[in-house]
Amino acid sequence: MCLESGLTRSKNSINVAIKNLADLGISIALFWAFGYAFMFGTSVLGWIGSSDFFVHVEATPRLAAFFLFQAMFCSTATTIVSGAVAERMKFPAYLILASLVSGLIYPLFGHWAWNGIDLDVSVGWLEQLGFVDFAGSTVVHSLGGWVSLASLMIIGSRTGRFPDHLPPRKIHGSNLPLSVLGAMLLWIGWLGFNGGSTLTLNEQVPSIIVHTVLAGIAGMMAAGMVSWYRCQLPEVESLINGSLAGLVSITACCHVVTSPASVIIGAIGGIIATLMSNWLERWQIDDAVDAIPVHLGGGIWGTLAVALFGQPELLDTGLSPVIQLGVQVIGILSCGIWAFGLTYLLLFITNRFLPMRVSIEAEQIGLNVSEHRAKTEICDLFQVMEAQAQTQDLSLRVPVEPFTQVGQIAQRYNQVMDALEEALTRTDAIVRTAMDAIITFTKPQLKIVTANPSAKEIFGYSINEFISMDIHQLLDWSTPAADDTDIGMERLLKVGRHEIIGCRVDGSRFPLEATVVETKSGQDCFYTGTFRDISERKKAQADLFRANQEITKLNERLKAENLRLSAELDVTRRLQQMLLPKEAELNQITDLEISGFMEPATEVGGDYYDILPYRDRVQISIGDVTGHGLESGVLSLMVQTAVRTLLESNQTDPKQFLDILNRTIYQNIQRMNSDKNLTLALLDYQKGILNLSGQHEEIIVVRAGGHIERIDTIDLGFPIGLDADIADFVAHLQVQLNPGDAVVLYTDGIPEAENAQGIPYGIERLCQILSQNWQQSAAEIRQAVIYDLRQHIQAQQLYDDITLLVIKQRKIFEV
Template sequence: MVLTSLDSLWLIVCSALVFIMQGGFLCLESGCTRTKNSINVAVKNLTDFGISVIAFWLFGFGIMFGLSRFGLFGESRFLFEADAANASEVAFFLFQAMFCGTAVTIVSGAVAERMSFKGYLLVSLFVSALIYPLFGHWAWGGLLGGDPGWLAELGFIDFAGSTVVHGVGGWVALASVLVIGPRLGRFDEQGKPRRIHGQSLPLAMLGALLLCFGWIGFNGGSALSWGEGIPGIVTNTILAACSGLLVALFLGYAWRRYPDVKYAMNGLLAGLVAITANCHMVSSLSAVLIGGIGAVVMVFSDRLLERLGLDDAVGAFPVHAAAGIWGTLAVALFGDAEQFANGMGRLEQLVTQALGSLVCAGLAFGATYLFLRLVTAWVKLRVDPDHEREGLNASEHHVSTEHLDLLREMELQSRRFDLARRVTVEPFTEIGQIASKYNEVLDSLEKTVARNELIVRDAKDGILTCSVEGTILRANPSACAMFGFETLEGRSVWQLLQRSDGGLLESFEQLIRVSASYVSEQQQRPLVGLSQSGELSPVEVETTEGKIGGQRIFTVKVRDRSRSEKYKTMLQKAKEEAERTRDELEEKVRQIEAFNGLAVDRELRMAELKRQIDDLSQELGREPPFGKELQSR
């Protein structure tokens, strides 16, 4: 392979553009994942580039572009030595090494937020050293001389890698997703998907634009030389990208009733993937159609994965594998038939393209799935659930962020329920503003709780907070004193409250019903409290229901009525005694009145007798003995 200086320069420039795509993937994937995992995703994108380039230099380049053995694999050019090759081959190696890095880094987004760093590096090594070079040889082998790969000999066309690069990456991603499973909380108990929002959509959109920019070199450099066809290739690439973006945006709006940012970004990328295989042999109108249909394929594939319960964090399979299959088939449907190998017609070419896509799926998906199943015995592919909840930034790399620090402090405070504790405020940052407002909420909450605790503590009535089963969760001091226990927490309220007729209580509904049966002071109270000493006391109970953290709780207010019942008995006795005394007094009065009547009658009779004696004395001519006494009266 001998290129002019201009051609070599063009390949170097395109290599730089493809290298920028690595940064695009980094921004896209870290922006679409949560803050607690963003550093881990970025580090994986950084590290897999180093692994893929070195592995490609050691083994991959030789397997892919060495002299072919039966069209299956290359057997020369291992440990590629730049000093021993001409400038054309060196530029070609650099360009293809960037392609290898692109294929590998596709996987990181799909398995984000739960795959271990060691496991991911192992997958990166496996793909860059074996899977990508092997299929690449089948489709592109012979570009540096020697016999072509067996798919290329059949007439398989994949100009810039819709299948060779993106199909391989997408199928490996799907196999990895199947093995490690979905993220915690991605699907509910019924299997319905829950959306997990990324930490920075603007960063993700910047990544999508960087990928689109890098794709100019991805497709333009695949011509391997500068020529008149390059402007058309680049134009078709941009047209397909924009078409995919708009179609996906429209579909997302039709289904979700709002413009979905994820569909817009992935639609752009799906259009780019779809045009990659055929950008050198289709018209501009065809490029627009291919990009738009690629977005449709991506959207339906994404929805299908959700229904199957598969968690592809950034949509790597729908974008790269599904849209890649469509782009590969579009070669036969929209491509210039004069460029088909061996004079094949469109139907024959379509069969060949379908065969290539099927072979890619079988190799990339099948080999990766078996490989991961085998290595799980030695390498932990998925992080522990606790580490996943904590975030891979801290658990894998011991790196913290302002968001993570704030969440840790809030979680610690939640566990300890220490309202006096305040979170650290980092000034002049958004997280610092959130922390400051959180501390203000804590100030208000602490004051409110303190007031409520004082009310509960000083209340004379017993106040019990119970679970729906009747287990006492909290009790104020009055309740403990009422029943004679140092603490009531953990005991059953049904051991403390009983029916006065000896029946047992089993539920709060029954307690409320029995409490409501008391309507008059004349009847016996229906409930009694049982103290630690075994003493039964009549009680009045009020029960209210509420929820804490989604769980039903009951608040029971117990008022001891034993003292009031004693007072009631004493008052009744006093009333009876007063009535008895009143009756006795009335009898005495009647007796006195009767005695007074007798005395007056006797006095009147004596006076009458005295007058009769005086009258008789006058008749006898004697002086009346009682005359003066009677006159004085």
């Protein structure tokens, strides 16, 4: 229970734990009723027992002890399956599977291999051939592994484990110290299993226990070294599973081998488990806790080791080593055919009529809630936050439990959501309902060929009236555009967005944003123009100013209510992280591999970043508000809201973008009587080209091969909110990215983070780590930097947010 709960996600930990408890109850109940009879009852031709149903133990203490000892073996074989199928199987379906293993599959195979061991006679047909499995490498462990493999082939992998056209995604455990505790407890149990399988306390027991310990240690060390060699670090899971695989491997032969042989057997078992885990991942078989590599891989190897390392005088089967090896292979194959074949057949049939896997929705919220309704106030709070992050539905509210600390947080969170929803309602409505007019016209006559329904709404003409109309009738060339520059058709046909004046059917004039591109179709050539009415945008900006003022008033009310500062900052930190782009969004960007990290500081530093794909482009922004505290955090949320509004309104011209954003934030800061401002970098990516604008920290480009290029952004912009007009300070810089190149963005919390001696982390150390890890994935580069940063600061408290964004080029584009 400890091992599997720690290796799975916390949202499924209750389900994993209760399955282990259910294993114990089901296996003992069925083993007492008829499993013991099938396994140890009077044999029918060495295949099945026929006596001792509902076994009575009152008159025979030895029988009582033997029954309880064997019932634990049955429970062990059953519970192996729970870890493999964790996080996706319905609880009723798992009960059926546990009943099948403990009531039928395990007892019958146990009869073949172990019937008569309590009387020191060989009755089962495998025993009679000379098959030796002292404490269950095959009878218990391989059998559980075969059942797990068949089950996984029926129910499939966890959602997101093997994304299409992407490397497998590792799903990390929630509590590795708990898993280590579980492994240690299993070691104690193993000493009892192997030592107790003599069925008497004799002189063999001490050496059996020593062999068991040596094999477990050897498996752990061997698996750890393989993991260290392959991953350049000792993975905790490899150490845990390597030790368990060593214990599984020695279980069949711990009574007939020498101490050096125990070390060899355990080490090979740990290596086999590590390699088998990689094979399963390659075959896209999702074993949540690596139960199959440990128990099936280690069990098969341990059974073969009986013939390879066992001392003939101790085996006492009368067989030569070669014949003994053949008998061991027969036992392994018979176990695989019986356990895998029967499980796959029965589960395949059952799954047709009673689906065994939970729905995708249930898997996403976790089996704790979907299967057992195990909810808490914190669970409700984070569930609503997660739903808002996924759907951007700000109408969702957290249930408020009065007179509790979490209830107070939920109440304040709902108040902030009320303010945000009110602020964004009008802007969101404009974004949702605004549709561009798309018009095609001929070259060079400029006669309209087609127009979409939105063109009718914007210009007022019917669809039929558009046909053969001259495009000039929709545009007013006599009136200067908003930037006081006459824009003719020649300039309009150039790449980019242009602000012009449109003409409606009633003669009215209105500001218009236009983009015209040349399109070729076979021998034909024509223009496609996208025209957007931007008159509502200016109204939206005024609405945004008022909305920001309302958020400021909310902040003042919260302070007036004397809400504890820690609770306020906690809400702000949660909001900061909730609005960050999610991994599912980033995985949809095929050209780039993106991995971000954001950790709000104790006092909240106002950091944020955002990634928005649209058409064939990707807009990336990263910013940092001056100062700390709730005011900075709220201002960062305002900035992100405004940036998203502008980007989703297709406002991508850097000069206009930063100018509008600056005027919005500057006026809001004036109303707040605040001295806040922020640095902001905008990155516009398209087909290997990255356009940079806005003043922020240095941008680091890590070329394939580890060469570092540092780009100073001091001349690309001006701090946002510091001055009413920054348009003259906006510039841009273009960077060509090649496959393997990475772009690293960060806020000043990283280079300025100090250790106990007051020494800052610094840009040079950051560049050194990036140069050393350029071959890694974006996520691994990010992890390496954060790990090195934590090694630098140790236990020092962070007073500024830590924000890091790693962007890595995937494709090759022609320049």
